Amino acid sequence: MSQYLEIFIEESKEHLQSLNECLLQLENEPHNMELLNEVFRVAHTLKGMAGTMGFTKMQTLTHDMENALSAIRNGKIQVDGNLIDLLFQCLDALENYIEEIINTGSEGKESYEILIQKLNQFLSGDSQKEEEQKASKEEQNVNKEEQAILSLSEYEQNAIRIGFQQGYQAYAITVYLNASCVLKSARAFIVFRTLERYGEIIKSTPAVEDIEDEKFDLEFSVVILSQEEKEKFTKDILSIAEIVDVKITEIREETHLKNPEQPKASTQENTQSLTKVDQNEEHENRVKPRAGKTVRVDIERLDTLMNLVSELIIVKNSLEDVDRRAEQNFNESIEYLERITTNLHDAVMKVRMVPVERVFNRFPRMIRDLSRQLEKEIHLEMSGEETELDRTVIDEIGDPLIHLLRNAADHGLETTEDRIKKGKSASGHVYLRAYQDGNNVVIEVEDDGRGIDAKIIKQKALEKGVITSETAENMSEQELVELLFQPSFSTAATVTDVSGRGVGLDVVKTKIEALGGDIEVKTKLGKGSKFIVRLPLTLAIIQALMVQVGDEKYAIPLNTIQTIEDIPISEIKSVQKQEVIVLRNTVIPIVRLHAILDVPEKEKEKNTLTIVIVRKGEKQAGFVVDGLLGQQEIVIKSIGQYLSYIKMIAGATILGDGEVALILDVNTLV
């Protein structure tokens, strides 16, 4: 089955994405029949696929969605914001299923009954839905215990019934552990022991084996039969160390247990599917099928690769009979080989490349949701979706971008009233652009909102003690704005749901730097701000300058290097004990690589120093090296987890002679 599973996952994701897009459009053009048909068709396909794969809950949900859609098509119900919201929620639920399937191989237990109920309410045109929705939301919150009760198998339910007859009470208990708890399974074990003194545990979620293996978060639920009062449990469990909270629900025959004699159609279906889940779970414990990471590749790209490899073989053959030929031929062959390897590298890289559209395509939906949530009119304009990036970068860049977009929508854009007052268009604009720039891909997030006020930042920074008033005086506006990237710096006056919890731009910055990129901000008060993210095209292979430091060789990534200078020793000045040089009117601090890398100095001070000028964002620095060994294409390798904490080394590479050279991390050295 697993070979189909991957295809299923890939395709479902595509279908969900196209559903997302269609629904967005449908909201604006509610009478567009073609769109509606498209949505209907896709939902139907999805249902069919889920059915074939045996994911019954997904199938049920899509089936109900389909019903709603067909009602719209027949003109029975009208498309409005609420309905679209609901359909989006269903999509989210479906996405969760897919996630679950990717992680565990089964669709999980959640059956999203609430969504299904709401869909049915829309179908029956129920108008008191608002309140019910609220109620059901609360219900959703209660729930760990309820879930535990709901997931009781028939056998377990019978056990409870028998218990009731013998005068026992049944309770569903959820225990919450302290987040810092180290030995979770040990704590759980103590809880179990405590409970077993009072009665019999008939079920635990997750299963006992999983709890023993610490395969649970910070809470677990049990169902217990006992003659004691529930207050007693609460007290005893809470007295165990590292237990934060206990929630107990009494199970009553009439409300919680399904009557086996008169099974309603729906409930029976329910229990059936639940028992099925249990089987799945067992299955899960044995094998955990994990869907691998895949890239869909254009046939043409593979053909190019194939051609290159054949050429490579030809060159290899021509090299083999080189001795017989003149030296000139040898050089020719080498050049030929070089050309092919370069092309081969490009081709392989292209296979790994995916358009940023993969990340971008979920943003229109997100902005729409934000727009409703924040009650601001927001228009998202995207361009350059076809720009390609390495798959690994694509996977990582989503979260930082979401963060930037949320910031733009929440903090950047003013409220509609404010905009009108200021004489701006009522609806705010957020621009998301991607384009290639040399060996980098640039992604810009821009808004036409209020801009960032350097004064406010200064004030905040002073309050929080990020800077002293002395340094503040000497800082340019740009420098002040860049304080935003400092840890724990959030300027939003009020913390909202959307953004502003103090973890913010610093995390974005760290993430982007981890990907080998950088981020800068440009802002104009009253006009808006622009965040510019610069990312390397690929992570695996880079151009680097090899330098000699003492007897050792190091690589400096070429894209960070500005110039290389020979500076007479006399021109090195000292400012506050920091050695600097003045180059074309800018003061640049110099870094003695010997000292930092602990390399014994090879010879006495020369008259001139070779200095490699590197740049990181706006900052520059000069690295003093002993010699330049030339430019080279290097393959970046990790130096492994044991040494990963050495921040100034970004990795290692293997040189032509098999020797290892370390790559300097310019970001941490500047």
Add this chain to the structure above:
Amino acid sequence: MNENKQYVVVVLDQEQFGIDIQQIETIIRMRDITRVPQAPFFIKGVVNLRGDIIPVMSLRLKFGLDSDEYSHNTRIVIIKTEEHCIGMIVDEVREVVEFSQESIETIQRLAIGSEQKWIQGVGKTDQQIVTLLNINTLMEELLPNKE
């Protein structure tokens, strides 16, 4: 039912240590090691093993013995666990011996202090005594988050 376990016997400062053969990926001759700045004193650097970069540590330094003097007998034993790979420099690799469970004596207390947790027990045969290393604890300890 063969419960015997095989150990590779290595020599450090004339003492014999045993490493579970299951945990050894390969054994290579001493080669040029690229020093890594700021690494702990017992990590000598990294080497290239068939295209992979592998850190190499000096067991002598880790165990508080005199620093290595490389000879033609010096070897790097490459240890591989599920996720990690590391090389360990030893004076000499001697042989492979088999110990049955009974011939391994777990030791309550050894006079070597903190090294104790890296030791699994002592294997005895008629001719020799081999201190068996507990590679897992040794490797776990090296991970940076354990500091």
